[in-house]
Amino acid sequence: MGSSGVSIELYVLLSAVLFIMGTIGVLLRRNAILVFMSVELMLNAANLALVAFARQWAGGDGHLMVFFVMTVAAAEVAVGLALIVAIFRTKKSIDIDNLHLFKE
Amino acid sequence: MENFFNLVPLVVLIPLAGMLINLFAGKHLGERGVGIVGAGASALTFFVAVLLWIAQVNTGYKAAVVDMPLLADWITIPSANVTIPWAFRVDTLSVTMMLVVTGVGTLIHIYAIGYMHGDERFPRFFVYMNMFLLFMLILVTGNNFLMMFVGWEGVGLCSYLLIGFWFDKPKGVGWRNSDAARKAFIVNRVGDFGLVLGVLITFWTFGTLDFYHPGEEPIAHHAEAAEEPRLFVPPIPQEEKAHQPEGPLGVFNQAEVWLEEGGHKVDFGMVSLSFETTLTLITLLFLLGATGKSAQIPLFVWLPDAMAGPTPVSALIHAATMVTAGVYMMVRANVFYHAAELTSFVVAVIGATTALVAGFIAVGQWDIKRVLAYSTVSQLGFMVAAVGVGAYAAAMFHLVTHACFKALLFLGSGSVIHGMEHGHHHVTHGHPSHLDDDFDPQDMRFMGGLKERMPVTYWTYLFGTLALAGIIPFAGFWSKDEILLDSLKAGVNKGLLGGYIAFVLLLTAAAFTAFYMWRQVSLIFLGKPRHAAAAHAEESARVMTVPLIILAALSLLIGFINVPGGFPILDWILGKHQFTSFLEHSVTYAHAGTFNFLLATFAVLLALGAIYLARSVYSEPVLATLRRDPLEVDPRTQRGFALANAKLYWDEFYFTYIVYPYRNAAYWLAQEVDWRFWHDYVHNRLIRDPFNAATAVLTWRVDKGLIDRAFDGLGWLTRRVGQRLRTIQTGYVHMYALSVLFGALLVMFLILVPLIRDWLGL
Numbered sequence: 001m002g003s004s005g006v007s008i009e010l011y012v013l014l015s016a017v018l019f020i021m022g023t024i025g026v027l028l029r030r031n032a033i034l035v036f037m038s039v040e041l042m043l044n045a046a047n048l049a050l051v052a053f054a055r056q057w058a059g060g061d062g063h064l065m066v067f068f069v070m071t072v073a074a075a076e077v078a079v080g081l082a083l084i085v086a087i088f089r090t091k092k093s094i095d096i097d098n099l100h101l102f103k104e
Numbered sequence: 105m106e107n108f109f110n111l112v113p114l115v116v117l118i119p120l121a122g123m124l125i126n127l128f129a130g131k132h133l134g135e136r137g138v139g140i141v142g143a144g145a146s147a148l149t150f151f152v153a154v155l156l157w158i159a160q161v162n163t164g165y166k167a168a169v170v171d172m173p174l175l176a177d178w179i180t181i182p183s184a185n186v187t188i189p190w191a192f193r194v195d196t197l198s199v200t201m202m203l204v205v206t207g208v209g210t211l212i213h214i215y216a217i218g219y220m221h222g223d224e225r226f227p228r229f230f231v232y233m234n235m236f237l238l239f240m241l242i243l244v245t246g247n248n249f250l251m252m253f254v255g256w257e258g259v260g261l262c263s264y265l266l267i268g269f270w271f272d273k274p275k276g277v278g279w280r281n282s283d284a285a286r287k288a289f290i291v292n293r294v295g296d297f298g299l300v301l302g303v304l305i306t307f308w309t310f311g312t313l314d315f316y317h318p319g320e321e322p323i324a325h326h327a328e329a330a331e332e333p334r335l336f337v338p339p340i341p342q343e344e345k346a347h348q349p350e351g352p353l354g355v356f357n358q359a360e361v362w363l364e365e366g367g368h369k370v371d372f373g374m375v376s377l378s379f380e381t382t383l384t385l386i387t388l389l390f391l392l393g394a395t396g397k398s399a400q401i402p403l404f405v406w407l408p409d410a411m412a413g414p415t416p417v418s419a420l421i422h423a424a425t426m427v428t429a430g431v432y433m434m435v436r437a438n439v440f441y442h443a444a445e446l447t448s449f450v451v452a453v454i455g456a457t458t459a460l461v462a463g464f465i466a467v468g469q470w471d472i473k474r475v476l477a478y479s480t481v482s483q484l485g486f487m488v489a490a491v492g493v494g495a496y497a498a499a500m501f502h503l504v505t506h507a508c509f510k511a512l513l514f515l516g517s518g519s520v521i522h523g524m525e526h527g528h529h530h531v532t533h534g535h536p537s538h539l540d541d542d543f544d545p546q547d548m549r550f551m552g553g554l555k556e557r558m559p560v561t562y563w564t565y566l567f568g569t570l571a572l573a574g575i576i577p578f579a580g581f582w583s584k585d586e587i588l589l590d591s592l593k594a595g596v597n598k599g600l601l602g603g604y605i606a607f608v609l610l611l612t613a614a615a616f617t618a619f620y621m622w623r624q625v626s627l628i629f630l631g632k633p634r635h636a637a638a639a640h641a642e643e644s645a646r647v648m649t650v651p652l653i654i655l656a657a658l659s660l661l662i663g664f665i666n667v668p669g670g671f672p673i674l675d676w677i678l679g680k681h682q683f684t685s686f687l688e689h690s691v692t693y694a695h696a697g698t699f700n701f702l703l704a705t706f707a708v709l710l711a712l713g714a715i716y717l718a719r720s721v722y723s724e725p726v727l728a729t730l731r732r733d734p735l736e737v738d739p740r741t742q743r744g745f746a747l748a749n750a751k752l753y754w755d756e757f758y759f760t761y762i763v764y765p766y767r768n769a770a771y772w773l774a775q776e777v778d779w780r781f782w783h784d785y786v787h788n789r790l791i792r793d794p795f796n797a798a799t800a801v802l803t804w805r806v807d808k809g810l811i812d813r814a815f816d817g818l819g820w821l822t823r824r825v826g827q828r829l830r831t832i833q834t835g836y837v838h839m840y841a842l843s844v845l846f847g848a849l850l851v852m853f854l855i856l857v858p859l860i861r862d863w864l865g866l
Contacts, residue, residue: 079579
């Protein structure tokens with residue numbers, strides 16, 4: 001238990017705000033990189049919540065989970081950005097509204 | 105000397121080796137090599153046979169049983185206590201047969217080298233010839249009926265293969281040859297059916313097929329012969345003969361014991377026959393086998409057709425050796441035949457009738473080999489009749505002499521045919537169409553005057569003719585005279601009707617023999633050539649004439665091995681009935697004939713009279729312009745000649761009453777029973793049609809109607825649903841993200857609702 005007086009509610013609130021911002025970004029932005037960054041924002045919001053709860057309950061599980069998320073996110077970013085680059089090379093655009101090849 | 109008996113497997117192995125060598129290497133050996141291998145195998149076998157004969161003489165004619173290496177337990181069924189070993193029997197009878205088969209066989213093999221020269225299947229011919237020797241020697245050396253049967257079937261196969269050897273001759277001749285081969289094979293099956301049944305009954309009766317078990321000697325029955333002093337052949341020590349080993353006996357001694365005891369019964373399951381009746385049955389079935397193999401009425405029809413084979417084959421198989429197998433078999437079973445009086449009567453009548461019928465038919469034939477073929481049938485009839493009147497030694501004696509002079513005659517005829525073909529070739533320069541198409545080198549009408557062109561063939565042929573006609577001192581005289589005398593004695597001394605019948609028929613047949621043989625000699629050799637081919641005929645090569653000369657010498661001399669007791673001077677010089685004394689050691693009921701001056705003189709005069717008659721009928725002026733036979737023209741003999749020429753319509757009789765009905769029955773069975781009943785009705789109507797109907801229902805109603813439709817509907821449904829569902833897939837990432845969000849919200853809502861409800865305490 002740390003000496004900081006910041007309460008858990010604030011952390012969770014910040015996490016929720018960040019998550020909602022990320023969600024809105026994902027839903028509304030059309031630039032693939034920005035969508036991607038929004039997804040990262042959501043992930044980190046979740047990370048923040050995990051860390052906060054871990055501190056609250058003084059358990060190691062939350063920390064552990066965060067590391068997993070960060071590792072997977074890093075891997076995901078590597079693959080995702082590579083895909084985006086590849087898409088840009090073929091389509092000269094990364095507007096996700098133009099990317100609906102599976103439909104037709 | 106006893107060690108020599110262990111050589112006996114060689115008589116089978118040497119021809120086998122010769123056969124295999126020619127079979128696998130024949131193509132590379134060339135004619136010379138193949139001939140040397142084939143004839144050499146035969147000569148070596150003859151040498152072994154001579155060694156066995158010497159061993160026989162030096163061991164006091166003791167029989168020996170020698171197991172074949174590796175095959176000693178040929179057929180063994182321990183649970184049923186059955187053993188049939190592959191064992192050879194060396195006794196005087198089998199040695200006699202071995203000497204005849206390999207001796208005459210060797211000469212014929214040598215002759216064949218010349219006769220078959222240039223044939224495209226030269227190696228195959230010698231493979232078959234060696235194979236024949238192999239099986240013939242199995243037949244005569246086997247110590248049990250089963251081995252004899254193996255040889256019996258084997259020589260039948262070789263006979264078939266060699267009769268049809270020229271199956272591919274042009275102008276339909278090949279068809280006739282292969283027809284003749286099939287005829288021989290099929291007719292022989294009838295006889296073999298009888299033989300194999302007889303063998304099976306023998307086995308059922310005795311529990312063994314061995315003639316004599318090893319160490320067993322035939323129970324002797326020759327008190328009368330033993331009295332006479334012998335010069336070269338030691339008398340049979342009687343006390344030694346009486347000794348018999350303990351334990352089971354071979355079939356013949358067992359039969360003797362049972363006959364002596366009397367009242368023995370044989371149980372056949374449903375019926376129980378007395379032993380004597382069983383013997384009659386067995387011997388009658390054996391007789392059926394002999395009528396097939398030895399060409400007797402009613403199964404003799406195959407032998408004249410068998411002349412389609414190459415002439416050496418006719419000489420070896422269809423005159424000297426194979427056809428005598430039936431006689432050998434009956435002599436071997438002389439204990440049975442002696443006991444079966446009814447069978448003996450039948451045998452005598454069949455043999456004598458065959459002798460006369462065949463002798464009669466021979467008079468009306470134009471084909472040089474056909475005359476000899478019927479002559480062979482006739483002479484085999486003499487031998488069979490001799491068996492029938494109990495003259496087993498005389499039968500064997502005639503078998504030996506006949507083998508020599510009939511082989512000689514056949515080889516002589518082959519030489520004539522060769523000469524005629526040569527002459528024809530010379531005249532036409534190899535183009536047969538230049539002269540005439542109906543030329544036949546075997547037809548005696550085209551011959552004549554060959555005496556000048558082929559002197560060696562003529563003189564040797566003359567020897568064979570005189571031997572066959574029974575002119576003293578040629579071989580045929582001695583053996584034929586013994587048969588005639590024995591049949592007369594069987595009639596007079598023992599009161600056997602069969603003896604009288606045989607005597608009369610055989611005497612008549614002997615007259616016919618002399619007549620048709622002189623007719624043949626006149627037509628072939630005397631007078632002037634009636635055809636350009638005959639005028640240009642040439643003497644055959646030395647390889648062919650030397651065997652002729654040797655056989656001619658044998659035809660003159662071989663009769664002296666069995667000079668009857670009482671013949672002036674000669675019986676003192678040469679010893680009385682040496683051959684019979686030799687045979688007595690293995691043929692229990694062999695008995696020696698004594699000489700009857702009256703009968704011998706009468707028979708010789710009869711033969712000479714027949715020859716004189718033939719000379720006057722076929723005189724020089726008649727021969728010069730011969731187109732039709734004088735007998736055919738003369739109204740007194742016209743009908744007789746026509747009958748003889750048509751072979752007494754014997755074939756036609758069989759065709760009308762057996763072959764055609766059989767063929768019609770087979771046709772009816774095939775067409776009506778098999779095709780219309782079984783195929784059309786049972787198969788098609790009763791099985792196929794209902795089955796088709798049932799499968800149609802299953803196909804169209806169940807499978808197509810139900811199962812297919814159900815699954816088609818399922819597929820249709822899936823496709824429709826998919827078509828509907830695909831419209832909600834827009835392909836925009838935002839839409840998917842939004843649906844994920846709504847899904848998450850929904851899950852959250854579902855989780856929160858119960859929590860809120862709890863919190864509110866509802």
